[in-house]
Amino acid sequence: MEVDQLIKWRRELHSFPELGWTEFVTTSILVRELKLMGYEPLLGESIINTKFVRGRKKDDVEKAIKMAIDKGVDKELLDKMNGFTGCVAIYDSGKPGPTVSLRFDIDCVGVQETDNENHLPLINGFKSKNQNQMHACGHDGHMTIGLGIAKWLKQQQENSLCGRVKLLFQPAEEGVRGAQAMAESGIVDDCSYFLASHIGFIAKSGEVVVNPSNFLCTTKYDFRFKGLSSHPGKDPHVGINALAGCCTAATQLLAIPRHGKGMSRINVGVIRAGEARNVIPAYGELQVEVRGETEEINTFMCQQAERLVKGVALGYGLDLEIEIMGEAVDLTNDKEMVQLLSDVSKSNNQTVIEQRSFGGSEDATILGRRVQKINNGKAIYFVLGSDLKGTHHQSDFDFDESILPIGVKIYTDCLLKLISKK
Ligand SMILES: [Zn+2]
Structure with missing residues (x-):
């Protein structure tokens, strides 16, 4: 994967951060890029069960839609979203095989980005353009990795893969609000595998925590x-x-x-x-x-x-x-997925950390648990290490962009093991 492309995506996404359930510009950027690759992303109520939407304020949503229109977001796209952010891109090999779902969260944190002159996003001109909103948790990196995987999938030789891959770009992870509505749409109900991750948090660049514990x-x-x-x-x-x-x-x-x-x-x-x-x-x-x-x-x-x-x-x-x-909810990583992640991480020269306490909450667990329950599927949540500036949810937060291609590679190597045509 070209590093330049990943950095370009990351920086564009970083400059338009939006809070949970208001990610209209963000979704439009994702849709634009996915369409360029040849995907027809699913939107709105086909991926969001509105009965299970948590913590979404109508006024904020309406304001955000107006702002998205001002920023030139396509009216037709907004109509398709029907007030609900996020999207799902599906890669279909056309051959029988398992369906794998990968989840990337897309929302930002309610923090004003720093004007400190040493802050890389400021120096390089991609500081948040939105008042009191900032990608201060690294979800811009998560989306970028998702786009990188999407592009990789389309570049694979016909006949080399089987089954399907669902790339879930989930709204409103902060406050753990978005996953339940996505899960209840049934989007992962045909999936045999589920993978999700967070960058930074409890690990440095070059480390992968394959079995983070203590999800609350x-x-x-x-x-x-x-x-x-x-x-x-x-x-x-x-x-x-x-x-x-x-x-x-x-x-x-x-x-x-x-x-x-x-x-x-x-x-x-x-x-x-x-x-x-x-x-x-x-x-x-x-x-x-x-x-x-x-x-x-x-x-x-x-x-x-x-x-x-x-x-x-x-x-x-x-x-x-x-x-x-x-x-x-809590999530117990399936043993075979932990093994898979360990093998793949090692082959990419990453230091594997078996277990380390996560100590926070993450709503990807809801999607992972659903795959485990419904299909007896296998799920994992792991941490992709990154050296950090500042800490998560603070105004001077920044992560190490050199981990973006590593993230893409780890996921795509996992996919090669899960859906390679034998
Ligand atoms: Zn986060």
């Missing part, structure tokens, strides 16, 4: 309490104080007992209520997340949290709305 299952909630406003002097008995409900719920949530069988977590990250000193607050909301080392532990935390806020609502006479804003 997580569920992100918005709890919205609705009460009744009234005059606190004249009619305090009429009001139903949503702020009080929020406060009680927040302290009680933080006091949920931890689970004895493994790691469990809870955070109340945002509390928002009240309008004025002399009005009983009619509305209050909490933004909460729970995590668990296993699905069982995460479910325990969910049940406790939901029961508790329901109890608080009942106690105060408040109406309650519960919305799941994001979710991820």
Whole structure:
């Protein structure tokens, strides 16, 4: 794979970062490139089950569509997307064989990119053009690797491959919001293999972590309490104080007992209520997340949290709305996939790290688990090392572009082992 081409893609994608569910310009760049290669990417509701869309704000989406139109994104393409970002390109060899799915996340982080004069994207003129939005996690690199694989597939000799490859460009990984909707569209239900990865994070350039451990299952909630406003002097008995409900719920949530069988977590990250000193607050909301080392532990935390806020609502006479804003599960990499990744990484002169704690959450796990469950398929999530400037989600983040061709090579070598025509 030509390094120049990869760097060009990466830099263009880096300069138009978009937050989860608003990646219209990003999707249009991907579609443009994939079409040039001869793909007809799937879009919109054919790859997104809208019932399972998490944490998507309509206002933000509408604003982003307007901006995309201003930036010259094709109206017909936007119509096909019908408000939902991301795309899937399918390579079909035309010969019987397994279907392999690969997933690349496409969204950015809500961070203002640094103006520090040593920052490479600034020096080379590809700094984010969007205020408070930045590819500060490396998803621009993930997409680039995806495009590189797409191009490689089209360059293979006819008859050399069998089966199919689905390249999933998934929206809204940040906040683990996008994968469930893609999974529920059924897009991976015919897949025998699933591979996904992250760059950087817990490994340096030249290293591949083939079996990262401790993926935390997580569920992100918005709890919205609705009460009744009234005059606190004249009619305090009429009001139903949503702020009080929020406060009680927040302290009680933080006091949920931890689970004895493994790691469990809870955070109340945002509390928002009240309008004025002399009005009983009619509305209050909490933004909460729970995590668990296993699905069982995460479910325990969910049940406790939901029961508790329901109890608080009942106690105060408040109406309650519960919305799941994001979710991820744990993933156990299949042994044969770990072996495959180890072999391929070694043959590409990478240092293989068997196991290292990931310690975060990733919604690719939902897609991987689905492939494992439905087809008894094999799945892996691995970490492609990269030397980093700054750290993930910070304004001075940058990764080592020289790992891009290595990423493409590792994936395509895996594909050669999985779908080479025998
Ligand atoms: Zn990330």
